[in-house]
Amino acid sequence: MTRMSTAHGARARARIEVTAAIKDEARRQLAADGAARLSLRAVARELGMVSSALYRYFPSRDDLLTALIIDAYDSLGEAAEAAHDAAAGSGPLQRWIAVCEAVRRWALGHPHEYALIYGSPVPGYTAPDTTVPAAARVGLLLIGVVRDAYRGLGLARPSLPADLRPEAERMAADLAPDLPPEVVTVLVAAWAQLYGLVGFELFGQFNRVVEDREVFFRYAVGQLAHGVGLVYPQRGPAAKSPGPHND
Amino acid sequence: MTRMSTAHGARARARIEVTAAIKDEARRQLAADGAARLSLRAVARELGMVSSALYRYFPSRDDLLTALIIDAYDSLGEAAEAAHDAAAGSGPLQRWIAVCEAVRRWALGHPHEYALIYGSPVPGYTAPDTTVPAAARVGLLLIGVVRDAYRGLGLARPSLPADLRPEAERMAADLAPDLPPEVVTVLVAAWAQLYGLVGFELFGQFNRVVEDREVFFRYAVGQLAHGVGLVYPQRGPAAKSPGPHND
DNA sequence: CCAAAGCAAGAGCACTGCTCTCGTTTATGA
């Protein structure tokens, strides 16, 4: 049995420091060259240790990657929460947009980390359950925004097709029992669509298509907000139509 | 100078066959284990040739990957077009849904190929312009559906914020000069959001969140259609509200 | 018919993840 976990000697402290140093260097290489170029040997080399020694701290390359994934989720979650808190005084729509733009900004600033967590999963690698709580942070944040709006002034309740009812109620029970299933459903869809927008920009699908990604993203995200029932931003000169449709 | 391209001897035919065999075996390995596990040596081994011989046909691993990427785009485009043609008699909304569901079905059937083209780009690899036309097929298909709807019965024209106007007009000029810029803008957004939905399901972000992905996807895609101006599917018992918002 | 190009094969380089062994250091329990 290992007894290192709760030990509190000089060795335990050293272990913590070395582990952190490995993760730092690995994160450096990840940010520089991407996940698949991340090399255990290169990390060890840079740290002045031999590669086999590194396996005392991470039993495999995938375990090191998992640690980086969790850190990336946390970093993204922190950025989103910071943006949310900075817009705490504003209305739900402004907070929604603030969170979405924080996600985009973080993604543009950490493209390889973003690809690691929201791009295609690393070959043969399946994320362990350890990553679940960290991954949920942004989602929880968006739920919170919608919840505030719902409690504050009531929210539009979209209608659902009959065959989606059971699924919608199950999702609502799992994610936000205090919200109507209709709202939770469109929220989950908007959540996925947000990452479609970010991913397309980040992975180059918008090349030669969308130039001014900033304003395009803001508009698309406003649409998403509208879809979940938050009012459409009716600033600007055009005040004729409240939404993206009028028939 | 090489003269192989237009030559028509036994050697040229052999070259074509070997090239196809390499791509087939590579596609097999790609489908089985994913892009990063694709090994030139393994392909050569399976084909009974030595690894260096393979470089006569593909100058690098990335070039082989590029060929597979183009094939994947074409395969996806073909599937989408087939689904579209099969729904040729139906209205625009049905065709829209048919195309979207074909994309999803193809993605679920070819997860690694989908990840290759719409997931995070392979490490250090940047797609050459060769892939652009193949990549555009699904987009063109969606544009066509919306164009038909627009020409047939007129389409809802969403309002745009002032700062998005120039970008919207540029996009419309590039993609569909015969469509209103507002429609093109929401269409591009819907296009990206479609891939957000598919990617989230495929890459496991819906694990423990969405169970009945089939009906959820259909609903979300109907929402997207509604967003671009196609009418919302008002079948089913609930006929009270035509859209996901009502205030 | 012969020079030029295409081709398969092999050896080799530098790199990877990972394992195993070997002394050494540290920590813990009797």
Place this chain on the structure above:
DNA sequence: TCATAAACGAGAGCAGTGCTCTTGCTTTGG
């Protein structure tokens, strides 16, 4: 206090990778 067990760093080594270079052979085209 002191022996035993665990943790550790270092090194060698295995199997695999992409890619290059050289060596002959075959096909092709002027």
